[in-house]
Amino acid sequence: MTPTITAFENSPDRGRELARDMRVRWAFEEVGQRYDVRLVSFREMKQAAHRALNPFGQIPTYEEGDLALFETGAIVFHIAEHHPGLLPDDADARARAIMWMFAALNTVEPPIVERGQARFAEGDKPWYEERLPILDDRIRHRLNDLSRRLGDAAWLDGAFSAGDLMMVTVLRRLEGSGLVEEYPNLAAYVARGEARPAYRRAFEAQFAVFAAASGER
Numbered sequence: 001m002t003p004t005i006t007a008f009e010n011s012p013d014r015g016r017e018l019a020r021d022m023r024v025r026w027a028f029e030e031v032g033q034r035y036d037v038r039l040v041s042f043r044e045m046k047q048a049a050h051r052a053l054n055p056f057g058q059i060p061t062y063e064e065g066d067l068a069l070f071e072t073g074a075i076v077f078h079i080a081e082h083h084p085g086l087l088p089d090d091a092d093a094r095a096r097a098i099m100w101m102f103a104a105l106n107t108v109e110p111p112i113v114e115r116g117q118a119r120f121a122e123g124d125k126p127w128y129e130e131r132l133p134i135l136d137d138r139i140r141h142r143l144n145d146l147s148r149r150l151g152d153a154a155w156l157d158g159a160f161s162a163g164d165l166m167m168v169t170v171l172r173r174l175e176g177s178g179l180v181e182e183y184p185n186l187a188a189y190v191a192r193g194e195a196r197p198a199y200r201r202a203f204e205a206q207f208a209v210f211a212a213a214s215g216e217r
């Protein structure tokens with residue numbers, strides 16, 4: 001059965017690969033699983049039919065037969081568990097790849113989300129300019145440690161895994177901030193992720209939705 005995910009009908013990021021359906025699309029592309037996409041408007045996302053899939057009224061969601069999932073961590077993990085290619089066979093390496101998925105979502109993403117939300121909700125407030133360096137330093141705190149751990153390695157723990165997929169998409173949310181560029185090994189890590197053919201295919205599919213909605217190419 002072909003799974004169906006939801007995505008923004010008109011993404012506020014203007015097709016810059018930041019909407020979180022990108023993670024799920026990328027995972028599907030890495031494992032070679034076809035998928036369908038149902039586009040939803042902001043209004044639809046907040047209505048009962050969508051909230052039955054995701055009580056928080058967000059995208060993406062995942063449906064396959066009787067199974068409905070929300071949270072990109074859960075969705076990517078589900079895809080990785082059911083297809084070869086995103087989690088190592090060795091039990092310990094597999095546990096570490098899963099650990100990196102959690103690290104991306106629980107330890108690295110929160111300060112990045114806080115920065116984005118501050119710009120959205122407080123960008124026009126007098127304190128915003130003063131607050132921004134504090135938020136940036138919180139992110140640097142995480143990036144310092146991540147950069148040190150990654151060192152010269154291509155990926156976080158041996159071969160590319162769902163942990164890298166999640167970490168790259170989390171770091172991409174810093175696009176335009178200049179923060180990742182302060183760490184050449186992290187910038188190269190993100191670029192390596194973006195250069196993967198599966199990433200490119202996922203991006204093209206996601207961008208096509210934005211281009212069709214906006215008339216851009």
Ligand SMILES: N[C@@H](CCC(=O)N[C@@H](CS)C(=O)NCC(=O)O)C(=O)O
Nearest residue numbers: 018019020057058059060071072073
């Ligand atoms: N923790 C959730 C976050 C989902 C999320 O924030 N989705 C955004 C799009 S990238 C959204 O739906 N935003 C609209 C809203 O929250 O109203 C996940 O990883 O799936």
